[in-house]
Amino acid sequence: MxxxxxxxxxxxxxxxxxxxxxxxxxxxxxxxxxxxxxxxxxxxxxxxxxxxxxxxxxxxxxxxxxxxxxxxxxxxxxxxLQDLTGIDVQLQQPGGISMSFDEKTLSESAGKLAVLGAQLGISYPYEVLDLPSLRRLIPEAGPDVVGAIYCELDGHVSxxxxxxxxxxxxxxxxxxxxxxxxxxxxxxxxxxxxxxxxxxxxxxxxxxxxxxxxxxxxxxxxxxxxxxRPVRGQLLVSERVSPFLRYPCHYVRQTGEGVVQIGDSKEEVGMDDGTTLPELARIAARAVRSFPMLANVNLVRTWGALRVMTxxxxxxxxxxxxxxxxxxxxxxxxxxxxxxxxxxxxxxxxxxxxxxxxxxxxxxxxxxxxxxxxxx
The missing domain is CATH 3.50.50.60 (FAD/NAD(P)-binding domain)
Structure with missing residues (x-):
């Protein structure tokens, strides 16, 4: 030994x-x-x-x-990391978008961030976007979207x-x-x-x-x-498409390779990291509602994974x-x-x-x- x-x-x-x-x-x-x-x-x-x-x-x-x-x-x-390894982790931090399909949800989200800013004693770095303002950033946003929250600190990596x-x-x-x-x-x-x-x-x-x-x-x-405890999340990945989404959204982002990654779910299913058609369909439908152009994009992979949740x-x-x-x-x-x-x-x-x-x-x-x- x-x-x-x-x-x-x-x-x-x-x-x-x-x-x-x-x-x-x-x-x-x-x-x-x-x-x-x-x-x-x-x-x-x-x-x-x-x-x-x-x-x-x-x-x-x-x-x-x-x-x-x-x-x-x-x-x-x-x-x-890039200097040490030569690997570009594809960090982009243009700010992140959380879309809403109704005014009540948008207002509640903004209210929570205002409260959080008060708890922190700072002016929290967020902006409420109406649909015209959102479409100036993301023209492909669908007609069901009423607005969004933008936070300048958000981003994504590979x-x-x-x-x-x-x-x-x-x-x-x-x-x-x-x-x-x-x-x-x-x-x-x-x-x-x-x-x-x-x-x-x-x-x-x-x-x-x-x-x-x-x-x-x-x-x-x-x-x-x-x-x-485990909490399952299911994800979908599309074929490569022309760049359209510079700003990562809470459940849709376009990677550096051009594919669209779509999520996610929060499921209490024990140690099962599989996928289910109803949940994948729900996830895909929400993404298409946000970005109707995704209806014509092929999905190439789906998978599930277990989050570690306290x-x-x-x-x-x-x-x-x-x-x-x-x-x-x-x-x-x-x-x-x-x-x-x-x-x-x-x-x-x-x-x-x-x-x-x-x-x-x-x-x-x-x-x-x-x-x-x-x-x-």
Missing amino acids: GTDHIDTLVIGGGVVGLSVGYGLARSGDTVCVLDGSDDAFRASRGNFGLVWVQNKGLGRPAYARWTMQAAREWKALATE PLRTLRALVQGYKALGGLLVTGVSVDKIEHRAGEFRVRAGDRTFSASRVVLAAGLANRDLAPQVGLSAPV PDGYPIYEESIECPGAFVVTCHSGITLAPAHSGPLVEWIRTGTEPVEVRDFKARRFDVQVNQAIAH
């Missing part, structure tokens, strides 16, 4: 785990990321690729600040290119990536963690649990809690009191938050200086809180 010692062991090789691993390696840590088998349930496979701020954090201003900070740091991260850039960048910085392994047991003795994964044992001074849904079972082994929809960031040096990092906005996870969150893991914005996101909040509206 081999034993490898590292400073920090990250369990989970999706966008969240690799963002943390990349930041640790960039800071000089000896890091190993353990990733599961190809058939593992991966939220990263279904990521829509949005860098999204609007509507996030109502009632939780700390999360809104955390998200806004991450979005503002995305350009620097994208540039850094999630697959981003994941590939994080992998290559992490390796270029000296990080070790071990794939196809499943963690069986985590032990903590005399300030060291021993992690058994098949016939290998890894020894580390710190361990970061970034394994998505698997965190639910791993966290108690180090005195932590991760009450996460009871209130917000992240869990916590260090174990029982096993100091063990951290849990769980969220469902791994793309948006990648700069935060590779930056200030890593500094907390390395130095113990916890960002003010994450202090509200301990799992113990669920001991006194039954539920809140899910943060999208």
